[in-house]
Amino acid sequence: MNTSAIRDALEARQVWIYFAAVLAAVAAGLLIPGPDVREGTINPALALMLFVTFLQVPMAALGRALRELRFMGALLAVNFIAVPVLVLGLVQFLPADPLIRLGVLMVLLCPCIDYVVTFAHLGRADARLLLASTPVLLIAQMVLLPIYLRLFLGAEAAAYVQPGPFIHAFVWLIAIPFALAVVVQAWAARTATGERVSSWLGLAPVPATALVLFIVVAAVVPQLGQALDKTLSVVPVYVAFAVLAPIAGWAVSRLAGLTPEAGRAVAFSAGTRNSLVVLPLALAVPGAVPILPAIIVAQTLVELIAELVYVQFIPRFDARRPD
Numbered sequence: 001m002n003t004s005a006i007r008d009a010l011e012a013r014q015v016w017i018y019f020a021a022v023l024a025a026v027a028a029g030l031l032i033p034g035p036d037v038r039e040g041t042i043n044p045a046l047a048l049m050l051f052v053t054f055l056q057v058p059m060a061a062l063g064r065a066l067r068e069l070r071f072m073g074a075l076l077a078v079n080f081i082a083v084p085v086l087v088l089g090l091v092q093f094l095p096a097d098p099l100i101r102l103g104v105l106m107v108l109l110c111p112c113i114d115y116v117v118t119f120a121h122l123g124r125a126d127a128r129l130l131l132a133s134t135p136v137l138l139i140a141q142m143v144l145l146p147i148y149l150r151l152f153l154g155a156e157a158a159a160y161v162q163p164g165p166f167i168h169a170f171v172w173l174i175a176i177p178f179a180l181a182v183v184v185q186a187w188a189a190r191t192a193t194g195e196r197v198s199s200w201l202g203l204a205p206v207p208a209t210a211l212v213l214f215i216v217v218a219a220v221v222p223q224l225g226q227a228l229d230k231t232l233s234v235v236p237v238y239v240a241f242a243v244l245a246p247i248a249g250w251a252v253s254r255l256a257g258l259t260p261e262a263g264r265a266v267a268f269s270a271g272t273r274n275s276l277v278v279l280p281l282a283l284a285v286p287g288a289v290p291i292l293p294a295i296i297v298a299q300t301l302v303e304l305i306a307e308l309v310y311v312q313f314i315p316r317f318d319a320r321r322p323d
Contacts, residue, residue: 010206014122018308021210022217029221042219042276045212046114047177051116052204054181057128066132071266074256075133078270079111080144082248088152090237097230099287102149102157103295104234106282108146108241110141110274110307113171113235118209119272119307124315125264133269134174141274142166165280213304216276220297226290231298238299243305246271250317260318274309275300 010017087108091101113134142163147277149157184201224231248268249270253263275296282292 003203007203010203011122014206014209015308015312017206017210018213021213022304025214025217026055026221028214029218032218041215042212043172045208045215046173046276049118049205049208049212050114050173051177051180052201052208053121053127054131055184055198055201056121056205057117057131057181059182059185068129068262068310070256071126071129071258071262072133072136074142074252074258074262075129075269076136077268078136078252080140081251083111083245083270084109084148086241086244086248090240091152092104093237095233097228098153098157099285099291100230100234100295102153102285103282103292104237104299105149105152105157105274106145106160106278106292107273107296107299108238109145110278111137111269112272112274113138113170113316114274114276115209115212116268116272119207119311120250120265120268121205122209123264123268123311124261125268126259126261127265129262129265130269131178134170135270136294138166138170160281160285165277169274169277169278216300217249217304222299223290223294223297224301227294230291234295235298235302238302242271243304246310246314264288264314264317267317268310271303271310273299273303275303 039258090108090152091104094101094104115129117127120130149160184194184198188198189195223237246267249261251268253266258266279293279296282296285292
């Protein structure tokens, strides 16, 4: 069986592979002590997943993607206008506890800059557009998150946002894997050995994504029980967000007249949040443990399940210009 056939077989069975990874991770998280070890492997696994995903994105097309101003406008409008309005409505259904609301706002107001590229690629969205937009999304959320927290919760909440975790995530999860992917693509274009290596690495996105799912879920499951009642109180809001946010993204992409692939990318971005980057911010909040980490990782679990649904349903979105 050649690499193309193996890749097609993996992609055809990807949902079952991911569900198996999640179920195995829940069992591991409940039965195996020592989540700190697993937590230390999340970023390397994410970096690997993004590296093999970037390999599938033609780097030569990224320059053109940066000039897609209509897409960038729609992406920013969804993530920093439509989503905050949606989140403001949803938090009204949360308990009045400021710590609970802080955690939910922190995670839902920050669009993902890492594994959304992988899931968008698997969901037949334009992953190159999302990849090209990551610096813009990163800077925008760093600037706007304190403003939104101040508006929604007051001045004290805005002081909890620091740039360090955002910059660290961008360097290690975007810049370095991207640079390595550029090197491998250049190698593949020049030598037969490089082409073979690139072809075999093309088999890795689905296994690498399953590995990330396993590590993240196994790491966060033990934390959920430490604040179970408060964690369960936020789950309906996360589920509602997971359903409504991609629809909002798709609606804006229709209004912007984007291509179907670009519209799917906007939908994926709207529904996918920056929980793994926001978690260090939450841990820096005085008195955060265990409530804030549990609230944020609960969103991760809901989102990972939602991503498996998105991969199946968002490819059906056809964001053509309305008549």
